[in-house]
Amino acid sequence: MVTSSIGDAVRDRCAHCPGRADSICNVICDEDLPFLAAESARIHIPSGRAFIEEGTPAHDFYVLTDGRVKLFNLLPDGRRQIAGFARRGDFLGLAAAKNYAFSAEALGDVMLCRFSHSSIERLTERFPRLQQRLRDEASRELIQMQRRLVLLGRKTARERLATFLVEQSCSMLCRKGRDQLTVPDGPVLVNLAMPRTDIADYLGLTIETVSRTFGLFKKERLITVRGITGITLLEPYRLVDIAEGLG
Amino acid sequence: MVTSSIGDAVRDRCAHCPGRADSICNVICDEDLPFLAAESARIHIPSGRAFIEEGTPAHDFYVLTDGRVKLFNLLPDGRRQIAGFARRGDFLGLAAAKNYAFSAEALGDVMLCRFSHSSIERLTERFPRLQQRLRDEASRELIQMQRRLVLLGRKTARERLATFLVEQSCSMLCRKGRDQLTVPDGPVLVNLAMPRTDIADYLGLTIETVSRTFGLFKKERLITVRGITGITLLEPYRLVDIAEGLG
DNA sequence: CGTATTGTTGACTACCGTCAAGCCCAGTGG
DNA sequence: CCACTGGGCTTGACGGTAGTCAACAATACG
Numbered sequence: 131m132v133t134s135s136i137g138d139a140v141r142d143r144c145a146h147c148p149g150r151a152d153s154i155c156n157v158i159c160d161e162d163l164p165f166l167a168a169e170s171a172r173i174h175i176p177s178g179r180a181f182i183e184e185g186t187p188a189h190d191f192y193v194l195t196d197g198r199v200k201l202f203n204l205l206p207d208g209r210r211q212i213a214g215f216a217r218r219g220d221f222l223g224l225a226a227a228k229n230y231a232f233s234a235e236a237l238g239d240v241m242l243c244r245f246s247h248s249s250i251e252r253l254t255e256r257f258p259r260l261q262q263r264l265r266d267e268a269s270r271e272l273i274q275m276q277r278r279l280v281l282l283g284r285k286t287a288r289e290r291l292a293t294f295l296v297e298q299s300c301s302m303l304c305r306k307g308r309d310q311l312t313v314p315d316g317p318v319l320v321n322l323a324m325p326r327t328d329i330a331d332y333l334g335l336t337i338e339t340v341s342r343t344f345g346l347f348k349k350e351r352l353i354t355v356r357g358i359t360g361i362t363l364l365e366p367y368r369l370v371d372i373a374e375g376l377g
Numbered sequence: 378m379v380t381s382s383i384g385d386a387v388r389d390r391c392a393h394c395p396g397r398a399d400s401i402c403n404v405i406c407d408e409d410l411p412f413l414a415a416e417s418a419r420i421h422i423p424s425g426r427a428f429i430e431e432g433t434p435a436h437d438f439y440v441l442t443d444g445r446v447k448l449f450n451l452l453p454d455g456r457r458q459i460a461g462f463a464r465r466g467d468f469l470g471l472a473a474a475k476n477y478a479f480s481a482e483a484l485g486d487v488m489l490c491r492f493s494h495s496s497i498e499r500l501t502e503r504f505p506r507l508q509q510r511l512r513d514e515a516s517r518e519l520i521q522m523q524r525r526l527v528l529l530g531r532k533t534a535r536e537r538l539a540t541f542l543v544e545q546s547c548s549m550l551c552r553k554g555r556d557q558l559t560v561p562d563g564p565v566l567v568n569l570a571m572p573r574t575d576i577a578d579y580l581g582l583t584i585e586t587v588s589r590t591f592g593l594f595k596k597e598r599l600i601t602v603r604g605i606t607g608i609t610l611l612e613p614y615r616l617v618d619i620a621e622g623l624g
Numbered sequence: 625c626g627t628a629t630t631g632t633t634g635a636c637t638a639c640c641g642t643c644a645a646g647c648c649c650a651g652t653g654g
Numbered sequence: 655c656c657a658c659t660g661g662g663c664t665t666g667a668c669g670g671t672a673g674t675c676a677a678c679a680a681t682a683c684g
Contacts, residue, residue, distance in 0.1 A: 203527045205622045211530040213523050224512075225519035232523055254508075261501075261508040265471075268515035272472035275522040276460050276479055280450045282529035283458040283581030287672065326631065334530030339672055341632055358631070358681080375452045534640070573663065583641055588664055605649095605663070 165256065169249040175240040182234035188226035190244050194218055197240035200328060201232045212332040214274065215324075217301065221267045237324055282334045285375065290333040291343045292372035295353070298322060299363055313366035322359040412503065416496035422487040429481035435473035437491050441465055444487030447575060448479045459579040461521065462571075464548065468514045484571055529581045532622065537580040538590045539619035542600070545569060546610055560613035569606040 175181050175197075182192075184203060199216040213232055216222055222242075225231045245253070254260045281293055299318045322329070326337040333340065347353045352369060354362045363369055371377040422428050422444075429439075431450060446463040460479055463469055469489075472478045492500070501507045528537055546565045569576070573584040580587065594600045599616060601609045610616055618624040 203523055205527065205531060207622050209527075209531040209622065211527040213526050224516055225523055227516060227520060231520040258505075258508075261512070265508070265511055265515060268512065268519065269471055269474060272515065272518055272522065273474060273478040275519065275526070276450055276472055278526055279460050279522070279529060280452065280456075280458040282526060283578075284452060284456040331530075336673055337631075338633085338674080342672090345632080375454050375456065584663075585642080585665085586640060589640090592664075 166253070169245060169253055171244045173242040173244050175236040175242060177236055177238050177240075180233055180235040181242070182222070182230050182232065184231065184233045185229050188223065188228065188230045188247070190246050191221065191223040191250055192234075193243040193245070194220045194222060195241045195243050198237040198323070199234050199240060200237050200324075200332075201234050202331065203232055210331045211334065212328060214271075214278070215332070221264070224264070224268050224271065237328070285373075287333075287335055287339050287343050288346070288377075289373055289375055290335065291329075291340065291347070292369045292377070294329065294333055295320065295361065295363055296366065296369050296373050299366065313363070313370060315367060318363045318366050320361045320363060322361060324359070326358075413500070416492060416500055418491045420489045420491055422483040422489060424483055424485050424487075427480055427482040428489070429469070429477050429479065431478065431480045432476050435470065435475065435477045435494070437493050438468065438470040438497055439481075440490040440492070441467045441469060442488045442490050445484040445570070446481050446487055447484050447571070447579075448481050449578065450479055457578045458581065459575060461518075461525070462579070468511070471511070471515050471518065484575070532620075534580075534582055534586050534590050535593070535624075536620055536622055537582065538576075538587065538594070539616045539624070541576065541580055542567060542608065542610055543613065543616050543620050546613065560610070560617060562614060565610045565613055567608045567610060569608060571606070573605075 170193075172195075173181075173192075194216050196218055198218075199220075199222065200212050201214050201216060201222070202210055202212040204210050213225075215237065216234075222234060223230070250260075250264075254264070281290055285293065296313060299313055299320045302320055303313070303318070326340050330337045330340045335343075344353070344355065348355060352363070352365055352372075354364060356362070368377060417440075419442075420428075441463050443465055445465075446467075446469065447459050448461050448463060448469070449457050449459040451457050460472075462484065463481075469481060470477070497507075497511075501511070528540055532540065543560060546560055546567045549567055550560070550565070573587050577584045577587045582590075591600070591602065595602060599610070599612055599619075601611060603609070615624060
């Protein structure tokens with residue numbers, strides 16, 4: 131594959147995983163692509179389909195190459211907690227021992243790259259840097275988890291929704307930047323692209339509370355809403371303050 | 378070091394980290410102990426002392442060789458969320474990128490083994506199995522985190538405290554078994570060994586709610602309390618049901 | 625255009641948080 | 655030995671935030 135810049139070279143290295151520049155496949159040299167291809171399989175998941183079920187034997191890892199995925203846990207009576215949303219380039223399956231510790235469902239159409247655990251073993255043997263990448267991925271997730279614990283354990287509904295909006299806007303603006311809550315001074319358009327039930331189950335609230343809190347934000351001129359999923363953050367910095375409990 | 382059984386051999390392998398049989402040091406062969414010793418430092422932390430502060434540059438990993446540690450995050454106004462409690466054999470510092478994503482404080486006297494990041498690099502180069510161990514450690518933590526999200530996002534105060542008690546009893550009974558909520562049929566004695574504020578901040582509740590819920594459990598003959606920290610679970614299986622939302 | 629699904633709004637409720645008083649117990653000093 | 659003190663825990667009264675239930679509106683879809 132001929133490329134003109136380092137950025138492109140990295141991005142285009144793997145035909146299976148064209149996502150993030152630091153995606154799993156990009157620790158691998160060009161000449162090894164056939165080896166990589168032999169160890170993975172491309173999979174298409176239609177919208178709404180679950181493809182990992184909590185408690186089932188964990189045989190595979192996945193790299194999300196296109197679309198979005200929600201990861202969640204259920205209580206026996208049906209209460210649901212969404213642990214997070216995965217995006218293009220994300221690695222799925224680290225939160226598993228013998229069995230998966232979560233369920234995963236496509237949010238819209240999804241393309242995945244599947245690697246069996248034994249494939250990953252072979253790949254890490256051949257590409258030691260991959261081990262490091264996996265550890266970094268796990269660290270990144272652990273950091274996010276800590277923030278989510280604070281959100282669910284100690285924040286009010288208002289703070290939770292503000293956190294969510296800022297988080298979403300960060301992840302839209304820049305893939306790498308979503309780990310810190312930095313936003314521009316001016317208005318930001320965010321496309322939530324998920325129903326209210328998902329927002330509620332992610333924030334540990336009910337859809338009614340989510341709806342009411344959106345209403346408050348509108349009334350306070352913090353956001354404007356276009357349709358259902360199109361949200362414009364009018365004063366992102368104020369939302370950041372609210373998210374941190376300073377608003 | 379002369380040992381009589383495989384179990385002892387594994388346990389005694391590392392003079393620094395005598396904890397779990399699968400502790401970080403035990404991927405290392407006997408003859409390499411001097412190398413390991415050169416890469417780590419033993420540290421004593423007195424009760425109540427904080428030794429990792431959220432947001433500070435992350436230079437080191439730690440292995441907890443004795444005592445207990447609480448890991449937590451703070452909001453600017455002082456609200457605290459305890460993310461978890463580390464025990465002998467646990468690995469600390471994976472939830473960090475450039476900076477630590479959490480603070481850590483000794484719960485009672487603590488002995489640590491400190492490894493700089495560069496030490497870990499050298500160690501993983503020399504002992505590739507260590508990479509695998511670190512990944513496993515991260516996976517284990519991620520699995521726990523998922524359960525904690527459900528607890529904080531979707532469980533009632535009653536369910537949270539029941540979960541906590543079962544969790545604690547599991548971790549007391551068997552170091553490895555704490556990932557599943559299996560308890561004996563008969564009464565179990567649990568020593569909480571932490572103040573109510575810590576329980577509250579771990580469960581996302583107030584100390585008053587924790588206290589009241591303990592009171593309810595007593596009244597329902599689910600537990601008996603000796604002093605402040607000595608709890609006997611009279612019907613562990615019923616507590617498990619409550620923890621899962623079935624009680 | 626009609627139906628179904630999803631979202632919004634309102635009235636009411638309940639769980640848990642807040643505030644305050646009192647308790648228990650350990651440690652201290654008279 | 656006992657009173658005193660202080661910190662952590664418990665208990666009670668009250669209030670607020672978010673949940674529940676229900677009706678209605680908006681949107682999607684055939």
